[in-house]
Amino acid sequence: RKEVEQDPGPFNVPEGATVAFNCTYSNSASQSFFWYRQDCRKEPKLLMSVYSSGNEDGRFTAQLNRASQYISLLIRDSKLSDSATYLCVVGAGRFGAGTRLTVKP
Amino acid sequence: EADIYQTPRYLVIGTGKKITLECSQTMGHDKMYWYQQDPGMELHLIHYSYGVNSTEKGDLSSESTVSRIRTEHFPLTLESARPSHTSQYLCASSTRGQSKGETQYFGPGTRLLVL
Numbered sequence: 232r233k234e235v236e237q238d239p240g241p242f243n244v245p246e247g248a249t250v251a252f253n254c255t256y257s258n259s260a261s262q263s264f265f266w267y268r269q270d271c272r273k274e275p276k277l278l279m280s281v282y283s284s285g286n287e288d289g290r291f292t293a294q295l296n297r298a299s300q301y302i303s304l305l306i307r308d309s310k311l312s313d314s315a316t317y318l319c320v321v322g323a324g325r326f327g328a329g330t331r332l333t334v335k336p
Numbered sequence: 337e338a339d340i341y342q343t344p345r346y347l348v349i350g351t352g353k354k355i356t357l358e359c360s361q362t363m364g365h366d367k368m369y370w371y372q373q374d375p376g377m378e379l380h381l382i383h384y385s386y387g388v389n390s391t392e393k394g395d396l397s398s399e400s401t402v403s404r405i406r407t408e409h410f411p412l413t414l415e416s417a418r419p420s421h422t423s424q425y426l427c428a429s430s431t432r433g434q435s436k437g438e439t440q441y442f443g444p445g446t447r448l449l450v451l
Contacts, residue, residue, distance in 0.1 A: 263438045265439065265440075272375075274442035274443065274444055274445050275379070276442070277439055277440075280439065318379070320440070322438065323367065323384075323430060323438040324381045324384060324394065324440075325381075326378065328377075
């Protein structure tokens with residue numbers, strides 16, 4: 232079993248939709264959690280850290296469930312520019328395989 | 337914007353050549369990482385370093401080697417390139433901060449093609 236698992240998608244949604252991604256992890260001692268965004272042929276860039284109490288940044292909401300060992304990312308009011316691959320990261324260097332999102336007009 | 341640089345950005349080279357991919361960061365980060373990523377595929381950690389004179393192998397077996405003589409510099413070397421080494425190589429660095437944990441900042445990557 233991989234340390235970090237994500238649904239690879241692809242998720243194809245219309246503009247304005249709400250979409251959620253989940254990511255499960257196996258190491259219960261993990262202390263830091265992140266969501267990164269990677270555009271095609273580009274390097275990953277930090278989208279947001281995930282805090283224990285959950286956190287929000289504009290249209291993006293991240294949550295952590297330690298008991299079930301998963302993190303989630305919710306995107307509200309999807310924009311065309313949200314189309315990308317979303318990577319969850321647990322600890323340092325433990326990346327999920329990514330979930331591909333395509334937002335269509 | 338992250339201050340982490342990789343050179344060259346693109347490299348086409350013949351089989352058997354020795355190559356060194358450069359990675360430098362000016363943020364004073366103690367931790368640095370090398371990842372390998374094929375197009376549309378996941379990132380694989382191949383090497384990491386927690387500081388000067390510290391290097392470790394990652395999850396993916398790699399024929400490359402790394403060194404960390406200076407904090408800001410983490411080069412990756414392939415002694416004898418093969419077509420199977422064709423991929424994108426991404427360098428990253430991080431430091432432990434109270435607010436951002438182990439946030440990693442990535443360089444733009446080196447796309448390697450071995451003929």
